[in-house]
Amino acid sequence: MLKNPKSVRHENHTTPAGNVAAPVRAHHVLIAGAGPVGLVSALTLATAGIAVTVFERNTTAAEDLRASTFHPPTMDLLARFGITDELLPQGLVARYTQQRDRKDGLIAEFDMALLAGETQHPFRLQCEQWKLSRLLMARLAKFPHVTLMFGADVGSVRQDADSVSVDVRIGAGSQTQTQSQTFSGDYLIGADGSWSAVRQALGIEFEGFTYPERFLVVSTAFQFADHFPKLSYVNYVSDPQEWCVLLRVPTLWRVLFPTRADETDDAVLSDASIQARLQNLLPQSEPYQTVHRTLYKVHQRVAKEFRRGRVILAGDAAHINNPLGGMGMNGGVQDAFNLCDKLVDILNNGASDTLLDRYQRQRRSVAIEYINANTARNKKNIEERDPEARRKTQDELRAIAANPVAAKDYLRKTSMIDALERAQAIT
Numbered sequence: 001m002l003k004n005p006k007s008v009r010h011e012n013h014t015t016p017a018g019n020v021a022a023p024v025r026a027h028h029v030l031i032a033g034a035g036p037v038g039l040v041s042a043l044t045l046a047t048a049g050i051a052v053t054v055f056e057r058n059t060t061a062a063e064d065l066r067a068s069t070f071h072p073p074t075m076d077l078l079a080r081f082g083i084t085d086e087l088l089p090q091g092l093v094a095r096y097t098q099q100r101d102r103k104d105g106l107i108a109e110f111d112m113a114l115l116a117g118e119t120q121h122p123f124r125l126q127c128e129q130w131k132l133s134r135l136l137m138a139r140l141a142k143f144p145h146v147t148l149m150f151g152a153d154v155g156s157v158r159q160d161a162d163s164v165s166v167d168v169r170i171g172a173g174s175q176t177q178t179q180s181q182t183f184s185g186d187y188l189i190g191a192d193g194s195w196s197a198v199r200q201a202l203g204i205e206f207e208g209f210t211y212p213e214r215f216l217v218v219s220t221a222f223q224f225a226d227h228f229p230k231l232s233y234v235n236y237v238s239d240p241q242e243w244c245v246l247l248r249v250p251t252l253w254r255v256l257f258p259t260r261a262d263e264t265d266d267a268v269l270s271d272a273s274i275q276a277r278l279q280n281l282l283p284q285s286e287p288y289q290t291v292h293r294t295l296y297k298v299h300q301r302v303a304k305e306f307r308r309g310r311v312i313l314a315g316d317a318a319h320i321n322n323p324l325g326g327m328g329m330n331g332g333v334q335d336a337f338n339l340c341d342k343l344v345d346i347l348n349n350g351a352s353d354t355l356l357d358r359y360q361r362q363r364r365s366v367a368i369e370y371i372n373a374n375t376a377r378n379k380k381n382i383e384e385r386d387p388e389a390r391r392k393t394q395d396e397l398r399a400i401a402a403n404p405v406a407a408k409d410y411l412r413k414t415s416m417i418d419a420l421e422r423a424q425a426i427t
């Protein structure tokens with residue numbers, strides 16, 4: 001079954017945490033994509049002694065500014081490998097989240113300490129996603145049975161009753177000539193992001209829609225907290241004309257704005273337009289100094305199938321959503337744990353691979369009923385133009401925040417604790 005034995009070594013080993021791991025067996029899982037989801041999958045499998053090869057199209061790991069919020073259940077899961085303890089000092093502990101109005105200021109503040117007893121981490125961690133990827137890669141480097149290949153572009157996929165094979169273009173993105181090589185394994189995880197080549201190779205539909213407007217994220221060292229009273233690290237700011245999200249990461253503030261569908265990319269990213277948006281949010285006599293600008297399309301899409309035979313999709317390859325609520329990366333990491341615990345059971349303990357159908361039932365349901373539904377609702381509320389509907393939503397938020405029982409329920413939803421429990425309940 002293992003057709004590329006050179007890429008894998010079979011031996012007993014100790015885990016990076018020093019625990020003796022299960023002996024490495026002749027099992028091999030292929031993973032397309034070295035984003036957070038592919039890397040968490042690799043670590044979960046490798047720690048259980050399963051050989052892993054990760055193919056990453058880019059020549060280096062992504063270090064751009066993408067997700068920046070870790071929700072409590074994600075930290076609880078990552079704690080299994082001691083990753084959370086390493087991540088915590090690299091981020092900011094956000095005990096409070098706020099719902100604000102651009103004109104009226106603070107509407108409702110939620111204290112995540114109410115989640116004590118529900119999670120080991122009753123707060124959000126504001127920390128850039130590349131820091132997680134960097135920690136995961138350092139861990140993976142210690143396993144002799146893990147191969148992480150950069151410049152390796154996964155193309156076609158074939159499978160039969162015993163194995164799955166992928167054709168990989170090696171040398172992608174570099175000056176050297178590319179060559180194609182075929183790799184085979186027991187299973188293939190498609191964690192290759194929203195444009196997933198694996199999903200496309202299988203012809204799996206990515207059902208849903210793309211919003212007409214794109215989202216702009218600008219980061220700046222400007223200290224918004226000195227100007228907006230009582231600003232927390234996570235602030236959703238509604239407005240009928242131009243809503244925004246103000247998020248703090250250790251060295252910067254990130255401001256997320258919607259753009260108009262009729263603006264060109266160049267116009268949105270021009271200095272004039274960036275300054276106009278920031279000055280409209282908070283007028284300053286000096287121009288704002290910005291560090292990053294990112295403009296991206298936003299979708300609500302879920303793959304019609306998460307599993308076909310020996311190929312399983314996870315993370316953005318399986319579902320994508322708008323970033324309002326910070327559920328994309330978190331949902332993807334939660335997919336990775338769910339899936340890889342099942343693969344360990346199948347490969348190491350002889351469990352039936354119908355467990356993978358359960359993965360699909362659990363994680364696809366959560367992607368549709370929970371992640372996409374909540375993020376779509378968050379967008380609708382933050383951009384609401386009808387004054388009566390805005391007032392109603394804001395009154396509801398105030399009432400929830402004032403009642404600790406209702407606030408705890410609200411926080412269980414927004415912090416994805418409910419989503420994880422919902423998935424577990426699906427048989």
Ligand SMILES: Cc1cc2nc3c(=O)[nH]c(=O)nc-3n(C[C@H](O)[C@H](O)[C@H](O)COP(=O)(O)OP(=O)(O)OC[C@H]3O[C@@H](n4cnc5c(N)ncnc54)[C@H](O)[C@@H]3O)c2cc1C
Nearest residue numbers: 033035036037057066067154192193197315316323328329
């Ligand atoms: C520009 C941008 C900004 C974002 N901002 C936010 C945000 O503000 N808040 C938020 O919550 N979420 C945000 N997200 C979403 C969040 O980053 C994703 O949900 C998260 O990265 C999902 O992780 P993943 O591992 O599934 O996919 P990815 O992180 O996309 O990783 C997939 C990896 O697969 C690789 N790959 C692709 N095709 C192939 C192939 N054929 N062969 C081999 N490798 C391949 C890619 O190079 C990539 O490294 C943003 C995403 C983008 C793209």
